[in-house]
Amino acid sequence: MTEKPRVRVRFAPSPTGWLHIGGARTALFNWLFAKSQKGDFILRIEDTDKERSKPEFEEDIKTGLTWLGLNWDELYRQSERVEDYRRYLEDLLRQGWLYYCFCTKEELEAERQAMMAQGLAPKYSSRCRNLSKEEVEKKLAQGEPSVLRFKVAETKLTFKDLIRGSITFDTSLIGDIIVARNLDEPLYNFAVTVDDALMRITHVIRGEEHISNTPRQILLAKAMGAEPPQFAHLPLILNPDRSKMSKRFSDTALRDYVKAGYTKDAMVNFLTYLGWHPKEDKDAMTAEEIIKEFDLKRVQKAGAIFSVDKLDWLNAHYLKQMPPDVFMKLAQPFLLENWKLNEAMVRAVRGRVEKLGDLKELVGFYFEMPDYKPELLKWQEMTFEQVVENLEKASVLIADLSEAKFEEKALEDYFFERIGRENRGEMLWPLRVALSGKTASPGPFEILAALGKEESLKRVEKAVSKAKID
RNA sequence: GGUCCCAUCUUCUAAUGGUCAGGAAGUCGCUCUUUCAAGGCGAAAAUACGGGUUCGAUUCCCGUUGGGACCGCCA
Numbered sequence: 001m002t003e004k005p006r007v008r009v010r011f012a013p014s015p016t017g018w019l020h021i022g023g024a025r026t027a028l029f030n031w032l033f034a035k036s037q038k039g040d041f042i043l044r045i046e047d048t049d050k051e052r053s054k055p056e057f058e059e060d061i062k063t064g065l066t067w068l069g070l071n072w073d074e075l076y077r078q079s080e081r082v083e084d085y086r087r088y089l090e091d092l093l094r095q096g097w098l099y100y101c102f103c104t105k106e107e108l109e110a111e112r113q114a115m116m117a118q119g120l121a122p123k124y125s126s127r128c129r130n131l132s133k134e135e136v137e138k139k140l141a142q143g144e145p146s147v148l149r150f151k152v153a154e155t156k157l158t159f160k161d162l163i164r165g166s167i168t169f170d171t172s173l174i175g176d177i178i179v180a181r182n183l184d185e186p187l188y189n190f191a192v193t194v195d196d197a198l199m200r201i202t203h204v205i206r207g208e209e210h211i212s213n214t215p216r217q218i219l220l221a222k223a224m225g226a227e228p229p230q231f232a233h234l235p236l237i238l239n240p241d242r243s244k245m246s247k248r249f250s251d252t253a254l255r256d257y258v259k260a261g262y263t264k265d266a267m268v269n270f271l272t273y274l275g276w277h278p279k280e281d282k283d284a285m286t287a288e289e290i291i292k293e294f295d296l297k298r299v300q301k302a303g304a305i306f307s308v309d310k311l312d313w314l315n316a317h318y319l320k321q322m323p324p325d326v327f328m329k330l331a332q333p334f335l336l337e338n339w340k341l342n343e344a345m346v347r348a349v350r351g352r353v354e355k356l357g358d359l360k361e362l363v364g365f366y367f368e369m370p371d372y373k374p375e376l377l378k379w380q381e382m383t384f385e386q387v388v389e390n391l392e393k394a395s396v397l398i399a400d401l402s403e404a405k406f407e408e409k410a411l412e413d414y415f416f417e418r419i420g421r422e423n424r425g426e427m428l429w430p431l432r433v434a435l436s437g438k439t440a441s442p443g444p445f446e447i448l449a450a451l452g453k454e455e456s457l458k459r460v461e462k463a464v465s466k467a468k469i470d
Numbered sequence: 471g472g473u474c475c476c477a478u479c480u481u482c483u484a485a486u487g488g489u490c491a492g493g494a495a496g497u498c499g500c501u502c503u504u505u506c507a508a509g510g511c512g513a514a515a516a517u518a519c520g521g522g523u524u525c526g527a528u529u530c531c532c533g534u535u536g537g538g539a540c541c542g543c544c545a
Binding site for chain 2: 012013014016046048049051052101105108112115116117118119120121122123145147148161164167168169170173174178180181185187188189191192207208209210211212213233235236238240242243244270273274275277279280281282283284300301302303304305307309310311312313314316320351352353379380424425426427428429430431432433436438439440441442443444
């Protein structure tokens with residue numbers, strides 16, 4: 001019995017845009033699988049497209065993965081691996097798997113159009129496949145533009161997808177694919193296959209849009225004498241109209257969600273649930289819990305619509321149970337610099353906020369008393385006389401209480417002992433408005449506790465004078 | 471157009487031959503309540519369609535319909 005090779009997976013994004021939610025989910029599933037199998041998670045930056053690859057996008061990918069907690073064990077950059085690709089290119093060329101093609105883009109485009117017009121699948125005619133050695137050398141010597149093509153065998157190729165089962169392609173429909181512009185400029189399919197072989201990747205877990213690349217990569221791997229990895233194609237993340245997720249319907253970049261104030265835990269949980277589900281129903285799971293249960297067999301085959309409602313709920317769920325000090329730390333970047341939350345504020349507010357980006361609006365009144373209309377102080381049919389009376393009563397109660405007692409529960413007991421069960425609203429509503437200046441806010445005891453005696457008193461005084469003027 | 475993939479409530483999904491088809495989000499109602507939330511309780515809501523196979527199909531097979539992805543000298 002041979003020992004099973006160590007599981008090695010990779011996330012292979014191209015740095016041509018901000019890390020996409022779909023990419024983040026692919027990375028996450030790779031990471032979960034690696035962790036659950038005690039294997040390696042490799043980050044491979046696929047920057048062979050020199051035109052479109054940008055350092056800031058690579059930075060964004062790393063920042064995003066780090067934010068999600070997806071730590072990679074090894075990092076590679078394809079632009080630094082041209083030696084390897086060149087070696088393989090030369091080998092395959094020598095062995096006759098590859099050949100030079102001199103067809104121009106215009107010729108190819110015309111060919112493609114003609115085939116499409118006839119209702120055929122566009123496929124290269126293999127015209128340059130049988131050029132004699134002398135012809136090729138002559139053209140090369142003359143500097144005629146060329147590319148390298150791979151001779152695609154014509155067979156029925158079946159591979160086993162870990163999520164979808166057997167998938168069969170008729171490779172005679174593919175045609176000889178271009179694998180490199182020249183010996184130093186390999187293209188996607190080639191670079192991927194070389195890397196997966198050299199990096200001993202055991203499982204390729206990627207988006208469904210790559211299914212049709214799979215037969216090409218298997219054929220290439222075999223030509224290289226490498227054992228193809230196992231494949232698992234993840235369902236796509238969809239727009240509400242079931243097309244591939246795009247900016248048309250929602251933000252697609254992970255960074256947008258980070259900026260909006262979603263937490264890492266909510267995002268990880270949400271992304272996982274987009275296509276995967278634990279055996280027993282659980283509303284929320286931490287990454288550690290997911291790893292314990294993760295299994296590719298339980299990955300959904302159908303695409304999943306990205307619905308932000310569930311994310312919002314999950315985020316609120318995590319925020320609600322977050323320890324105050326953790327909450328403060330996460331919240332600070334979303335507030336003005338001189339706004340410092342205290343524990344009472346956090347306790348009052350963390351159950352009322354969906355995402356940290358909304359926090360500023362919610363907690364502003366603690367730091368800068370908003371202006372409000374005196375009318376707002378009236379509870380139901382109250383008159384201003386009654387408002388003044390109640391506020392003055394409250395003011396005395398507050399003044400009589402020692403600073404040490406400014407704790408939510410203690411305040412509540414203290415007040416309720418003194419104001420009776422009925423008509424609480426007549427004091428509590430004006431009090432709350434006096435303290436917050438808002439139609440909707442945390443309760444008066446929560447605010448009292450957060451503000452402390454002095455500031456509370458000041459605000460109540462101010463309200464009294466407001467009510468008296470009217 | 472060709473190839474491939476897919477199909478359970480509005481959404482994410484559970485149930486792989488026998489369940490009143492379950493959970494969660496959302497929605498609605500009730501409750502709690504000084505406001506807004508949160509919380510508690512409850513309701514409405516699905517196996518796309520047609521054939522098989524079987525004592526019995528959400529589940530297995532075939533077809534139809536519908537949706538999607540891919541068809542670059544991008545990845």
